[in-house]
Every structure is written in C-alpha cells, then in structure tokens.
Amino acid sequence: MKNLWNDTEAAATVARYGKNNISEDLALRVYTTRLLGGDPQLVLHGGGNTSVKTRSKDILGEEWDVLCVKGSGWDMSVIEPQGLPAVKLETLLKARNLDALSDEDMVALQRSNLMDPASPNPSVETLLHAFLPHKFVDHTHSTAVLALVDQENSEALIKQVYGTRMGFVPYIPPGFELAKVAGEVYDRDPSVEGLILDKHGIFTFGASAREAYERMINAVTEAENHIAANGVNTFAQRTDLPANPASARDLAPILRGAIAEALGEGHFNRYVSDFRTSDNVLNFINGVDLEDYGLRGVTTPDLTLHVKNWPVILPPCPADGIDAWAEAARAAIHAYMEKYQAYFERCNAADDIERTMLDPMPRMAIVPGLGVFGFGRTAKTASISGDVAEVWMKTVTEAESIGRFHPLSAEELFKLEYWSLEQAKLKSRKILPLTGQVAVVTGGAGAIGAATARLLAETGAHVVVADLDEAAAAAVAKSIGNGSLGVSCDVTDPASVRAAFDAAAEAFGGVDIVISNAGAAWQGEIGTLDDALLRKSFELNFFAHQSVAQNAVRLFKLQQTGGVLLFNTSKQAINPGANFGAYGLPKAATLFLSRQYALEYGKIGVRSSAVNADRIRSGLLSNDMIASRSKARGISESDYMSGNLLKQEVTADHVASAFLSLVMAERTTAGVLTVDGGNIEAALR
Numbered sequence: 190m191k192n193l194w195n196d197t198e199a200a201a202t203v204a205r206y207g208k209n210n211i212s213e214d215l216a217l218r219v220y221t222t223r224l225l226g227g228d229p230q231l232v233l234h235g236g237g238n239t240s241v242k243t244r245s246k247d248i249l250g251e252e253w254d255v256l257c258v259k260g261s262g263w264d265m266s267v268i269e270p271q272g273l274p275a276v277k278l279e280t281l282l283k284a285r286n287l288d289a290l291s292d293e294d295m296v297a298l299q300r301s302n303l304m305d306p307a308s309p310n311p312s313v314e315t316l317l318h319a320f321l322p323h324k325f326v327d328h329t330h331s332t333a334v335l336a337l338v339d340q341e342n343s344e345a346l347i348k349q350v351y352g353t354r355m356g357f358v359p360y361i362p363p364g365f366e367l368a369k370v371a372g373e374v375y376d377r378d379p380s381v382e383g384l385i386l387d388k389h390g391i392f393t394f395g396a397s398a399r400e401a402y403e404r405m406i407n408a409v410t411e412a413e414n415h416i417a418a419n420g421v422n423t424f425a426q427r428t429d430l431p432a433n434p435a436s437a438r439d440l441a442p443i444l445r446g447a448i449a450e451a452l453g454e455g456h457f458n459r460y461v462s463d464f465r466t467s468d469n470v471l472n473f474i475n476g477v478d479l480e481d482y483g484l485r486g487v488t489t490p491d492l493t494l495h496v497k498n499w500p501v502i503l504p505p506c507p508a509d510g511i512d513a514w515a516e517a518a519r520a521a522i523h524a525y526m527e528k529y530q531a532y533f534e535r536c537n538a539a540d541d542i543e544r545t546m547l548d549p550m551p552r553m554a555i556v557p558g559l560g561v562f563g564f565g566r567t568a569k570t571a572s573i574s575g576d577v578a579e580v581w582m583k584t585v586t587e588a589e590s591i592g593r594f595h596p597l598s599a600e601e602l603f604k605l606e607y608w609s610l611e612q613a614k615l616k617s618r619k620i621l622p623l624t625g626q627v628a629v630v631t632g633g634a635g636a637i638g639a640a641t642a643r644l645l646a647e648t649g650a651h652v653v654v655a656d657l658d659e660a661a662a663a664a665v666a667k668s669i670g671n672g673s674l675g676v677s678c679d680v681t682d683p684a685s686v687r688a689a690f691d692a693a694a695e696a697f698g699g700v701d702i703v704i705s706n707a708g709a710a711w712q713g714e715i716g717t718l719d720d721a722l723l724r725k726s727f728e729l730n731f732f733a734h735q736s737v738a739q740n741a742v743r744l745f746k747l748q749q750t751g752g753v754l755l756f757n758t759s760k761q762a763i764n765p766g767a768n769f770g771a772y773g774l775p776k777a778a779t780l781f782l783s784r785q786y787a788l789e790y791g792k793i794g795v796r797s798s799a800v801n802a803d804r805i806r807s808g809l810l811s812n813d814m815i816a817s818r819s820k821a822r823g824i825s826e827s828d829y830m831s832g833n834l835l836k837q838e839v840t841a842d843h844v845a846s847a848f849l850s851l852v853m854a855e856r857t858t859a860g861v862l863t864v865d866g867g868n869i870e871a872a873l874r
C-alpha cells in the first residue's frame with residue numbers, strides 16, 4: 190500500500206486551516222484522516238475513524254484536555270475539523286473504572302462532555318481511542334487485514350505476520366467492553382505499534398499524525414505481502430455459463446420488481462439498483478463453490494448494516510432465456526426473504542430484547558456470468574451496496590487464497606445488525622413519499638418538464654430527464670441533484686425512446702412513473718392545412734406518446750409493481766381553438782390513448798391519466814407570443830395570462846403539482862386533470 194504522506198501537502202493543510210484558527214494538531218488530523226478515508230481498501234462508508242488528543246478552549250476561555258474524534262455521519266475522505274468533535278478527555282478516562290456501561294449511557298456520556306453541544310455524535314469507538322495513551326490514533330477496516338483475521342486461526346496468523354509489534358484483541362462488538370479489553374491488551378505490552386481487532390479491523394497509533402499513519406500503511410502492506418506470497422486469488426470456475434448472457438439492463442427491472450417489498454393494497458417499498466462487474470467480481474461469482482464461500486457472511490460486522498449478512502445468488506441467464514430466468518429469480522428472492530425471516534426469529538429468540546424485524550430484502554444480487562447488483566432505497570445507498578459488494582468479494586477472495594474464509598457467526602452479526610444504536614438511527618431516517626421510485630420525464634428540459642422533474646425529485650424520486658437537447662437535459666438533472674440523470678431523447682424516434690428507458694434501467698434498475706410531456710404546437714386553418722405539417726404534428730403529439738407509453742409498459746410488466754403513466758394533453762384535446770387543429774387533433778388522440786392504457790393495463794396496477802394545461806409560459810407559449818396575442822386582443826399581458834376564472838396566471842409549477850397529485854392519487858386512473866385557472870368552455874362534462 191502506497192504511503193501518501195507528503196510534507197508539502199501536510200504543511201499546506203496546516204497553513205490553510207491556521208488562517209481559521211484551527212490548531213496544527215487538528216489540521217494534521219484532518220490531513221491523514223483524508224488520506225486514509227480516500228482509499229476504499231482501508232475505509233468504506235463509515236468503516237473507520239481517527240482521533241487526536243489535544244487542548245481546546247471552552248466559551249469561558251478555560252482550556253481542557255480533549256479528544257477530537259471522528260463524528261458520526263462524516264465521510265473520512267472529505268472530513269473537516271468540525272467532523273472531529275472535541276470531547277473532554279478526563280471524563281472519558283474516568284469511565285474506564287466502570288464495570289459496565291450501556292450503549293445508550295456511553296452515547297450520553299460522550300454527548301454531555303462535548304465542548305460544542307451542536308457537534309455530531311462522537312464515534313461509537315470513542316472510548317477505545319481515549320483509553321490508548323497516544324496522541325494520534327487511526328482505525329481502519331483494511332481489506333488485507335480482514336483477510337487475515339477472518340480465519341479460524343487468526344490469532345496465530347497475526348502473530349506469524351506481525352510478531353509482537355501488534356497486539357491482538359479478540360472479537361467483541363464495538364462499545365464500552367471492547368474499549369476496555371483493547372486498553373488492557375495495550376497495557377500488557379505498551380511497546381506495540383497498534384492493535385489488530387479479530388474479525389473487525391486494525392488500530393495504529395503514534396506521537397505524531399505521520400507516525401500513526403505510516404504505522405497503518407506499513408501494517409497493511411505487511412498483510413498484503415503475506416497474501417501475495419501465500420495466496421492464489423483464483424476460484425475454480427464453473428463451465429456451464431451461457432455463451433451469450435443477458436445484459437444487466439434487461440435483468441435489472443425483473444430483479445428490482447422482485448425485491449420491491451409488497452406492503453399490500455398496491456403499495457411497495459421500492460429499491461433502485463447499481464450494477465457492478467469486473468474481472469475480480471467475475472472471478473468471485475463464477476466460482477464453482479460460490480454457494481459456499483459466498484454465503485458465509487460479511488467480512489467486518491458493520492458491513493451487515495449496508496448489505497445484510499449474505500447476498501441472493503441467482504442462476505446465470507442466457508439472452509434467450511429471460512422469461513424462465515425471471516421465474517427462477519423471483520423464487521430465489523422469495524426463498525431469501527424466508528431465510529432472512531428465519532434468521533431473525535432464531536437470533537431474536539436468544540434473549541429478551543424486543544426488536545422489530547427490518548425488511549427481509551437482499552441488498553446484493555449475484556448473477557453468475559454477469560455481475561452483482563447492489564440495491565438501496567436511494568441511488569446513494571444502492572451505490573454503497575455496490576461498493577461494499579466489491580470490497581467484500583475482494584476480501585473473501587484473499588481470505589480463501591491464504592486459508593479458509595471464516596467470518597463472525599450469523600448470531601454475532603445479528604447483534605450488530607439489530608444494535609439498539611443503529612435501530613434508533615433507522616427510526617430517525619426520513620422517507621419521502623416517492624423514495625425508491627424512478628421517473629422518466631420527456632421534454633424534461635422545457636418549462637413544464639423541468640418543473641415536474643424537480644417536484645418529483647423533491648418528493649423522493651430519481652428522475653431521468655429526457656430531452657431533444659441533451660445539454661439542457663443534463664443541466665436540469667444536475668440542478669435537481671439527487672443522482673438524477675439527463676439523457677438525449679428524440680421522442681419521435683422509437684430507438685431513441687428505447688435508449689432513454691434503457692438508460693433508466695441501467696442507472697436505477699427500472700421505471701415507476703412516466704410523464705409523457707414532450708410536444709410542440711403548429712398552427713394553420715384546418716381546411717388548407719399542409720398535410721405534411723399535420724402528419725409531423727401527429728408524429729410528435731401522438732405517436733411519440735405511444736412510443737413512450739409502450740416502453741413504460743414494457744418495464745412495468747417486467748417489474749410487476751404497477752406504474753404511473755401520465756400524458757400532457759392540453760386544453761386543445763377537448764376544446765378546440767380556431768387554427769389550432771394541427772395541435773389539438775393529435776392531442777385529442779393522445780387523451781384517448783391515456784384511456785386506452787388505463788383500460789388495458791389497470792389489471793396490472795398501471796394508472797394512466799392526462800393533464801390538460803392551458804396558457805403556460807413555456808417554449809410553446811413564448812414571451813413574444815404572449816406579447817403579440819395580448820396586443821391583438823387589446824389587453825395587457827398580465828390580463829391575457831390571467832384570463833381565467835381565478836384571474837391568476839397559471840405557471841409550469843402548477844402543472845407540475847397536477848402531475849404529482851395524479852402520481853399520488855392511488856385510486857385515480859383514466860382521469861383528466863385540468864390546470865388552466867378555470868375555463869368553463871374547456872371544462873369536462
């Protein structure tokens with residue numbers, strides 16, 4: 190492992206933070222914490238922490254000995270000084286005299302001794318940092334070290350690799366008891382440079398940030414060298430894989446649908462997927478003994494919080510055998526749920542603690558010959574599952590190469606998965622109404638499309654913003670954030686529409702909500718209208734909607750979790766305006782199209798409705814058009830725009846709200862929602 194310490198960068202960090210009155214101790218603590226946090230082979234999504242013992246002044250100007258230790262919720266790779274809250278050290282050290290301390294009391298003790306009460310919660314490993322006397326303490330879940338400690342003979346192996354330079358701490362779940370035992374191991378031999386925690390990770394320490402960091406890099410390098418010298422990173426490979434496997438984007442909607450948790454009455458907890466494959470992944474998943482080593486458990490306990498204790502292993506899938514595979518995959522996921530439920534019931538019965546079972550859905554789905562799908566309620570957590578899957582596979586591969594991968598038992602991992610502190614975190618997690626759902630919005634860069642995409646994202650959905658103008662689509666997606674995606678899409682070209690839905694399946698695993706919005710208006714007297722122009726309008730204002738709807742239904746059928754299909758039809762669909770036939774005729778057909786889809790797909794839970802909007806400032810009704818039309822009628826622009834029953838201008842945001850309300854209206858289909866401020870001639874009867 191490369192030592193990334195750099196004197197110039199370290200000095201620059203000290204100078205930069207010094208301008209904001211951050212001490213050298215804390216600045217260097219930030220510097221090496223980032224070095225460690227930037228390497229997924231050391232630290233992955235919360236699996237690690239660091240500290241420095243220094244002095245800090247309180248509001249009264251009094252100086253205290255403090256432990257600045259990583260705060261919960263901070264990512265080590267981008268940590269800032271405020272991510273290392275200061276806790277009064279003396280009180281933490283006094284706690285060492287206690288015989289026992291519950292997790293809740295430990296958190297309370299740490300919080301009540303914060304120098305700044307607004308700080309995040311100090312790490313659950315704070316006491317372990319405090320009980321070690323060194324100024325700088327570093328802790329990681331190095332994959333190479335885990336390959337050594339996830340062995341049956343881990344203690345002997347650690348002795349063989351490190352001699353007496355590292356202390357060995359038996360497995361104890363994080364908390365007070367682990368801190369106390371680790372402190373005792375250290376006290377028995379204070380000459381050690383660090384501690385190896387069985388089935389968990391590694392601590393190193395030193396008088397300076399550099400010493401602690403370099404001891405970490407050296408210890409990890411020794412573990413890597415041992416693996417390289419003693420291991421062959423190859424599993425015996427299966428020989429029955431299809432020559433022409435199905436693609437990830439074809440399988441993702443099937444899996445995503447099967448993993449959606451049915452809550453009854455057409456409700457689902459949905460997940461998005463993040464597909465990963467590489468030579469290392471394929472070596473792991475194509476092994477003949479995958480069902481053995483792949484189901485033994487995660488490599489360090491906190492990974493269970495991200496991906497549970499084991500993946501679901503599915504059959505390989507040939508490109509021409511997707512239907513049969515889908516049945517087998519659904520059965521495998523069902524079996525996974527039953528296995529998870531049995532695991533919960535068995536482990537939960539071991540004591541008197543009351544726990545609520547978490548969802549029984551897998552977070553890693555392996556398809557031999559193809560790769561692994563990570564799942565999460567959001568794109569961010571799906572990518573964490575993907576990251577964890579890759580690192581877990583690497584560690585198991587290395588552990589198997591030097592011996593036999595022997596992780597903690599399911600019973601031990603259960604204690605962490607259902608740890609009271611983690612259960613409390615879950616309860617405070619905010620779930621939005623559309624969390625886990627994926628929306629496609631066509632014409633997504635226009636006024637109405639962008640407003641709708643933004644509102645759906647604010648309500649929790651990930652959005653694929655599809656627009657003819659790729660750069661504009663990307664800009665809208667970027668401004669929405671939330672992992673949303675901008676794609677180029679010419680809705681009049683079926684191949685382009687297919688590509689946009691494929692992009693949604695690739696990025697998120699499927700689609701739940703489709704807003705078929707793209708359109709354009711052409712004018713002309715109907716009796717003399719150019720035939721080509723009318724046909725062109727039908728291409729965009731009718732056939733494109735049909736193409737979008739067909740793709741939506743294709744994915745909805747694979748997912749088997751219903752779906753919402755909404756069309757922007759316009760007032761012209763029912764209340765024709767003179768010279769607007771070229772626009773109104775295809776829109777009328779599209780209104781009927783929305784009902785046809787409602788009729789034919791209601792039985793699979795698909796809701797299809799239309800929004801009739803009128804007089805919205807947008808690409809179809811530009812500021813110039815508003816100026817000329819109001820002038821022609823001899824009224825002001827604002828009177829023209831608010832020429833409705835409510836006497837208020839109708840904006841793209843109002844149309845977006847109408848789309849959202851149809852998304853949320855669970856028993857509404859074949860409906861039409863009018864957004865025009867009130868126009869009695871256009872009212873449906």
Ligand SMILES: [Zn+2]
Binds near residue numbers: 236328330389390
């Ligand atoms: Zn740890």
